[in-house]
Amino acid sequence: MTKPAPLPISWPNLVRALRNRECILVLGPEAATLLRDGEHVSLQTLLTGHLTKALQNRNPDLLLVARPSLAYVAKTLEDTIFVQEVSKKTSYSRENARAELNGLMADFYAQYTFEDFPVYSQLAKMPFHFVVETSPAPYLTQALDGENKFDTKCYYYHYANPTHNNSIKIGENEIRPDAPLVYQLFGSAAQPDSMIVTERDQLAFLDAILQQENTAGIPNSVAIHFTSVKDKSAAQQFDKTFVFLGFDFNEWHLRLIMHLIGRYQRQKETYALQNPQDIAELTSFFYRNNFDVRFVDAPAEQFLADFETELQKPAAAAAPKSPQLKVFLMYASEDEAVKASLDAQLNPLKKTDLIETWDESQLLGGTEKDLEIGARLEAADIILLLVTANFFGSDDVFERQLSAALRRHEAKQAVVIPLLMRSCSWEGSPLDQLTTILPRNRMALDRQDNPDVALSDTVEQLKGWCKKIFDRKKLAK
Numbered sequence: 406m407t408k409p410a411p412l413p414i415s416w417p418n419l420v421r422a423l424r425n426r427e428c429i430l431v432l433g434p435e436a437a438t439l440l441r442d443g444e445h446v447s448l449q450t451l452l453t454g455h456l457t458k459a460l461q462n463r464n465p466d467l468l469l470v471a472r473p474s475l476a477y478v479a480k481t482l483e484d485t486i487f488v489q490e491v492s493k494k495t496s497y498s499r500e501n502a503r504a505e506l507n508g509l510m511a512d513f514y515a516q517y518t519f520e521d522f523p524v525y526s527q528l529a530k531m532p533f534h535f536v537v538e539t540s541p542a543p544y545l546t547q548a549l550d551g552e553n554k555f556d557t558k559c560y561y562y563h564y565a566n567p568t569h570n571n572s573i574k575i576g577e578n579e580i581r582p583d584a585p586l587v588y589q590l591f592g593s594a595a596q597p598d599s600m601i602v603t604e605r606d607q608l609a610f611l612d613a614i615l616q617q618e619n620t621a622g623i624p625n626s627v628a629i630h631f632t633s634v635k636d637k638s639a640a641q642q643f644d645k646t647f648v649f650l651g652f653d654f655n656e657w658h659l660r661l662i663m664h665l666i667g668r669y670q671r672q673k674e675t676y677a678l679q680n681p682q683d684i685a686e687l688t689s690f691f692y693r694n695n696f697d698v699r700f701v702d703a704p705a706e707q708f709l710a711d712f713e714t715e716l717q718k719p720a721a722a723a724a725p726k727s728p729q730l731k732v733f734l735m736y737a738s739e740d741e742a743v744k745a746s747l748d749a750q751l752n753p754l755k756k757t758d759l760i761e762t763w764d765e766s767q768l769l770g771g772t773e774k775d776l777e778i779g780a781r782l783e784a785a786d787i788i789l790l791l792v793t794a795n796f797f798g799s800d801d802v803f804e805r806q807l808s809a810a811l812r813r814h815e816a817k818q819a820v821v822i823p824l825l826m827r828s829c830s831w832e833g834s835p836l837d838q839l840t841t842i843l844p845r846n847r848m849a850l851d852r853q854d855n856p857d858v859a860l861s862d863t864v865e866q867l868k869g870w871c872k873k874i875f876d877r878k879k880l881a882k
Contacts, residue, residue, distance in 0.1 A: 413699060416715045418674060422646035423532060423716070426582075429630075429645050430528070431662065432538045432545070434475075436651025436705045437522035445704075447651075448522060448542060449475055455513045456482050456506075463489060480603040482506055507597030510541075514594045519544035519551065524650075527709040529554065532582035532716070535630045539652075539662070541594040545587055556584035561593035562623065564601060564610040575626040588627050590662070607658050614661070649677040650705045654684055654692060663696050676701055678708055728761030729875045731784055735806055736791035737799040741766065743791055743826050750864040759871055760787070782809050786874060787820050789867075792836065792849075793827035811835060820874055824863065825849040843867060
């Protein structure tokens with residue numbers, strides 16, 4: 406048997422995106438299939454057959470087009486129900502006919518569970534944090550419950566009910582791989598009048614979703630999870646990778662979804678599971694050139710199995726990061742406890758590799774003290790002065806180290822930042838002329854109402870300065 410050609414997928418990128426919560430799954434109606442008579446039959450095909458049977462029961466003589474679509478059969482059935490029922494009761498309305506159609510679809514979905522469609526169990530095991538689903542079926546949520554992901558958030562868009570949409574509030578930190586967000590874009594079987602089935606529904610959806618008013622569009626607390634920039638003032642971009650499972654890209658409503666995503670997002674990579682040979686040439690051109698879609702010829706089950714295998718591979722060892730800024734702590738030897746309290750507050754910055762601190766207590770035995778201190782001072786990007794009365798009483802620190810630090814500060818080779826740790830008479834000293842004194846109110850930390858809070862606030866201020874110093878350092882290269 407010939408081994409299939411490798412899929413055109415950048416697995417390392419895809420795995421990295423999923424682990425970093427930057428991979429969004431868009432799940433279509435053709436993804437879920439069950440085996441019948443040796444063939445895989447999709448959930449949408451089953452629903453189309455269910456409605457076709459109901460239509461034929463009502464009008465056995467009705468001739469349907471060859472290869473009828475779900476939207477076509479649903480609309481024909483709705484019209485047939487209305488014509489037949491209004492002839493019996495003149496008060497019967499279009500809304501009544503649609504409600505009966507919705508009831509038939511709800512009955513269909515109630516026949517099955519997620520266990521009938523293997524793809525849902527595969528998906529539930531994957532660490533996706535956000536799934537946009539275009540089927541109103543309840544099976545993905547059931548499968549996630551089966552995997553003990555009990556905190557899953559499942560919401561739906563109601564194209565005709567802005568009040569419902571505006572009531573959806575989701576905290577950004579509530580969404581995790583073990584508590585994913587499943588957003589049913591085309592409505593939910595739990596609320597049948599929200600379901601988008603006919604082409605008329607699709608047009609109404611388009612009319613609602615493309616309005617600029619917040620009352621009509623996707624709720625902000627949902628949209629933020631697939632937006633490129635969470636903070637428009639931030640330089641960092643949050644471009645996402647999209648995976649489309651279970652769609653026929655020849656269908657025009659896919660353009661609605663891509664347009665909607667494009668409103669919020671610049672895709673990093675977009676994969677669509679469909680044989681490119683099955684797509685019209687101009688359609689393929691449209692998606693490749695407007696949305697950079699990469700078509701992958703693979704069944705959903707194979708793709709997900711391969712994806713899970715890639716996820717289980719040990720991550721490649723990352724190269725050790727070098728700190729962005731070197732920070733020299735200058736203090737009197739009597740103030741070791743003062744230094745320790747500051748160092749504890751600096752730990753979060755050190756763990757993110759923003760800074761690396763060095764102080765005299767880190768000298769190794771046998772090291773030439775003055776040479777090592779001099780070298781560390783010359784290499785420092787930031788020099789923090791822990792200002793106390795002891796600081797000024799130490800000839801070694803105040804006379805020798807400080808003069809070297811101020812020289813580098815004046816030459817813009819480093820930034821000297823005095824931290825007023827303990828009350829002392831520092832005004833009139835060489836520090837008085839510096840514009841970098843912290844706290845900004847120039848009140849020593851031990852004189853603040855809550856010294857611990859004041860120290861934490863001061864470190865936050867320092868963090869902001871560190872980022873600016875780092876940006877300036879990059880520009881200078």
